[in-house]
Amino acid sequence: xxxxxxxxxxxxxxxxxxxxxxxxxxxxxxxxxxxxxxxxxxxxxxxxxxxxxxxxxxxxxxxxxxxxxxxxxxxxxxxxxxxxxxxxxxxxxxxxxxxxxxxxxxxxxxxxxxxxxxxxxxxxxxxxxxxxxxxxxxxxxxxxxxxxxxxxxxxxxxxxxxxxxxxxxxxxxxxxxxxxxxxxxxxxxxxxxxxxxxxxxxxxxxxxxxxxxxxxxxxxxxxxxxxxxxxxxxxxxxxxxxxxxxxxxxxxxxxxxxxxxxxxxxxxxxxxxxxxxxxxxxxxxxxxxxxxxxxxxxxxxxxxxxxxxxxxxxxxxxxxxxxxxxxxxxxxxxxxxxxxxxxxxxxxxxxxxxxxxxxxxxxxxxxxxxxxxxxxxxxxxxxxxxxxxxxxxxxxxxxxxxxxxxxxxxxxxxxxxxxxxxxxxxxxxxxxxxxxxxxxxxxxxxxx
Numbered sequence: 001x002x003x004x005x006x007x008x009x010x011x012x013x014x015x016x017x018x019x020x021x022x023x024x025x026x027x028x029x030x031x032x033x034x035x036x037x038x039x040x041x042x043x044x045x046x047x048x049x050x051x052x053x054x055x056x057x058x059x060x061x062x063x064x065x066x067x068x069x070x071x072x073x074x075x076x077x078x079x080x081x082x083x084x085x086x087x088x089x090x091x092x093x094x095x096x097x098x099x100x101x102x103x104x105x106x107x108x109x110x111x112x113x114x115x116x117x118x119x120x121x122x123x124x125x126x127x128x129x130x131x132x133x134x135x136x137x138x139x140x141x142x143x144x145x146x147x148x149x150x151x152x153x154x155x156x157x158x159x160x161x162x163x164x165x166x167x168x169x170x171x172x173x174x175x176x177x178x179x180x181x182x183x184x185x186x187x188x189x190x191x192x193x194x195x196x197x198x199x200x201x202x203x204x205x206x207x208x209x210x211x212x213x214x215x216x217x218x219x220x221x222x223x224x225x226x227x228x229x230x231x232x233x234x235x236x237x238x239x240x241x242x243x244x245x246x247x248x249x250x251x252x253x254x255x256x257x258x259x260x261x262x263x264x265x266x267x268x269x270x271x272x273x274x275x276x277x278x279x280x281x282x283x284x285x286x287x288x289x290x291x292x293x294x295x296x297x298x299x300x301x302x303x304x305x306x307x308x309x310x311x312x313x314x315x316x317x318x319x320x321x322x323x324x325x326x327x328x329x330x331x332x333x334x335x336x337x338x339x340x341x342x343x344x345x346x347x348x349x350x351x352x353x354x355x356x357x358x359x360x361x362x363x364x365x366x367x368x369x370x371x372x373x374x375x376x377x378x379x380x381x382x383x384x385x386x387x388x389x390x391x392x393x394x395x396x397x398x399x400x401x402x403x404x405x406x407x408x409x410x411x412x413x414x415x416x417x418x419x420x421x422x423x424x425x426x427x428x429x430x431x432x433x434x435x436x437x438x439x440x441x442x443x444x445x446x447x448x
Contacts, residue, residue, distance in 0.1 A: 046436075047394060047436035047437050047438040048427055048430055048431065048435060048436070048437050048438065049427065049437070049438050049440050050389075050396075050424045050425075050426060050427035050428070050431070050437045050438070050439060050440065051424070051425050051426040051427065051439070051440060051441045051442075051443075052389055052422045052423060052424055052425060052439050052441070052442045052443070053372065053373060053376060053422075053423055053425050053442070053443040054420060054421070054422055054423070054442065054443070055370055055371070055372050055413070055417050055418070055419060055420065055421045055422075055423055056370075056371055056419060056420075057368055057369065057370060057371070057419045058367075058368075058369065058371050059309075059310070059365065059366065059367045059368075059369070059371075060365065060366055060369045060371050060404075060405050060407045060410055060411075060412050061309050061362045061364070061365040061405070061407055061408075062287075062362070062363055062364040062365065062405045062406060062407065063304075063360045063361060063362055063363065063407070063408065064280060064284045064287060064288065064360070064361050064363055065358065065359070065360055065361075066278035066279070066280050066340065066358070066359050066361070067278055067300075067356065067357070067358050067359070068276045068277050068278030068279075068342075068356075068357065068359065069276070069277065069354060069355070069356055069357075070274045070275070070276050070296070070351045070352070070353070070354070070355045070356075070357050071274065071275055071276075071277070071353060071354065072269040072270055072271065072273070072274055072275075072353045073270065073273045073274065073275050073343065074232060074234065074269065074270035074273070075237075075267065075268070075269045075270070075353065076231050076232075076267070076268050076269075077260065077264045077266075077267055078117070078228045078231070078264070078265060078266040078267065078268060079228070079249070079252060079264055079265050079266075080118075080120055080225065080226055080227070080228065080247055080249070080265065081225035081226070081249065082120065082225050082226045082249075083120070083246075083247060083248035083249060084120035084121045084122075084226060084246070084247065085120060085121045085244070085245070085246050085247075086118060086119075086120060086241055086242065086243055086244060086245045086246070086247055087119060087120060087121045087122075087243065088116070088118060088119045088243065089117070089118045089241065089242060089243045090115070090116065090117050090118065097242065097243070098117065098118075098236065098239060099236070099239065100236050100237065100238060100239050101235060101236065102235070102236045103233075103234075103235055104117060104230040104233070104234060104235070104236060104268060105230055105233055106230045106231055106232035106233045106234070107229075107230075107231075107232075113224070113229040114229045114230030114231060114232070115229065115230050116227060116228075116229055117228045117229065117230055117236075117266060118227070118228045118241060118265065118266070119226055119227040119228070120226040120227070120247065121226075122223050122226050122227075126223070132212065132215040132216045132218075133216060135212045135215065136209065136212035136213060136215075136216060138212075139205060139208035139209040139211070139212045140209055140212075142205040142208060143202065143205040143206055143208075143209055145205070146198065146201045146202035146204075146205040147202055149198040149201065149202075150195065150198040150199055150202055152198075153191065153194040153195040153197075153198040154195055156191045156194065157188070157191035157192055157194070157195050159191075160184075160187045160188040160190070160191040161188050161191075163184050163187065163188070164184045164185055164187070164188040166184075167180060167181050167184035167185075168181065168184075228265060228266055230268060231268060232268070232270060233270070234268045234269055234270045234271070235268070235269055235270075235271055236266060236267070236268055237267045237268065237269045237353055238261050238262075238264065238266065238267040239265070239266055240262065240263060240264060240265055240266070241265045241266070247265065251263060252264055269353050271348060271349060271353075272346050272347060272348055272349065273343060273344055273345075273346040273347075273349070274343070274344045274349055274351045274353070275325065275341055275342070275343045275344075276296060276322070276341070276342045276343075276357055276359050277339065277340075277341050278339075278340055278342075278359060279332065279335060279337035279338065279339055279340070280337060280338050280340055281336070281337060281338075282331050282336050282337060282338055284338075284363075285327065285331075285337065285338025285340065286338070287363040287364070288324055288327050288338070288340055288361055288363060289324065289327065289363075290323075290324050290325065290326060290327060291323055291324060292323065292324045292361055292362055292363060293309075293311065293321070293322075293323060293361075293362045294321070294322040294323060294324060294342045294359055294360060294361045294362070295308050295309070295315075295319055295320070295321065295322070295359070295360045295362075296319070296320040296321075296322050296342065296344065296351070296357050296358070296359050297318060297319055297320075297357060297358045297359070297360070298318045298319075298320070298350065298351060298355065298357055299318050300358050302316070302318055302319070303360070303408060304319065304360050304408065309362065318350075320344050320345075320349060320350065320351065321344070321345055322342045322343055322344045322345065322359075323342065323343060323345075324340060324341070324342055324361060325341045325342060325343040326340070326341045327339075327340055327341075328340070340361070342359050342361070364405055365405070366404075366405060366412065369404060369405065369412040370412060370413045370414075370417055370418070370419060371407075371410045371411070371412060371413075372386070372410060372411060372413055372417065372423060373409060373410050373411075373425070374409065374410070374411060375425045375426075376423040376424065376425055376428065377401075377411075378428055378429065383400055384400070384401050384402075384403055385398055385399060385400050385401065386398075386399055386401055386413075386416065386417060386423050386424075386428075387399075387423065387424040387428050387431050388417065388421050388422065388423060388424075389422040389423070389424060389437060389439065391422065391439070394436050394437065394438075395434050395435060395436050395437065396424060396431050396433070396434070396435055396437050397433065397434070398431070398432065398433040399416045399417065400416060401413050401414075401415060401416030401417055402414040402415040402416060422439070422442065424437070425443075
């Protein structure tokens with residue numbers, strides 16, 4: 001009996017130990033699970049630090065970008081139309097020979113030609129002009145003689161007509177014979193014919209004067225063709241001749257613009273207005289219209305600022321205002337591009353002829369759009385979202401939005417955000433709908 005009880009006790013002891021161990025493990029598991037839940041709950045409650053920006057109502061512009069070469073709207077290649085030795089090149093006020101960058105004066109009101117810049121040997125043309133000039137003087141003298149002959153003939157005619165009237169009265173009273181009356185009539189008729197002949201000679205002399213003047217003009221043409229005159233007020237961009245050179249039209253190389261600029265005697269440009277020609281992809285070219293505002297940048301390292309895009313406001317250094325001058329209705333077959341021409345405002349410019357520039361064209365704009373920077377958007381499954389802060393509750397709300405015009409650094413929101421809403425920028429990728437946040441900075445005006 002005692003042995004049996006002893007065996008039972010020995011059997012229950014291990015079971016009791018196992019029960020105690022299992023109970024202790026279960027209690028430990030429950031405590032760990034509770035601690036884990038408390039830790040998780042504690043982590044969920046901790047707010048995330050974010051930076052925000054305020055959505056505002058303001059202007060926004062959609063732009064397209066292109067590159068091209070700026071050329072002066074008025075640029076003229078000046079050359080001699082005949083050949084010969086260069087005998088004259090204009091001197092500047094300081095006595096130095098004409099050089100690139102010099103200002104030249106075009107014809108004033110009522111003048112045909114501007115200032116003389118250069119000329120070839122024209123001695124032969126001068127002699128020919130002298131001959132035609134003497135012919136003109138001779139023709140003018142003939143006109144004077146013919147005019148005096150008309151006066152003399154008219155005086156003779158008047159005398160003959162008076163004599164005829166007197167003879168007719170005398171004949172009526174039988175004071176003279178029929179023969180005397182016929183003689184008076186013949187003399188009157190002769191003087192009439194003499195007057196007509198004198199007037200015909202006068203007209204012929206006048207025609208001779210006109211012909212002589214025409215020959216003078218014709219004689220002056222070779223002189224003009226052997227000279228270079230300033231066509232308008234401008235600046236000499238290229239000079240490829242000097243006094244003593246021999247020039248012939250065949251020396252001008254027209255195979256390319258570069259070759260032409262190196263061989264043409266002179267090039268004059270007007271630096272008050274430039275034109276930029278560029279090609280845009282067809283899908284962007286369809287957005288461009290003549291008259292749209294443009295910003296031309298003389299350096300590729302800078303882009304338009306918000307003030308540059310507002311007419312009447314100061315513009316940054318290196319930026320020039322312009323407008324779209326023309327849009328080609330055709331699309332180039334090779335590049336599938338549309339040719340656009342932008343002209344600057346007519347005023348002295350800081351562009352150089354031939355400079356490579358960038359151009360931004362405003363193709364669409366609004367003055368009262370809800371404007372936000374690009375760094376407020378989160379794209380999930382190709383849909384745009386923003387996180388709007390509810391300051392009263394200390395949480396964010398995820399909203400799907402509808403995008404509008406896209407500017408240089410900002411974008412319009414058509415739907416989903418109101419003016420004055422606080423939108424998360426830094427930290428937005430860690431957020432979810434309803435997450436608690438702590439605002440560490442607010443930028444109250446969007447950077448346009």
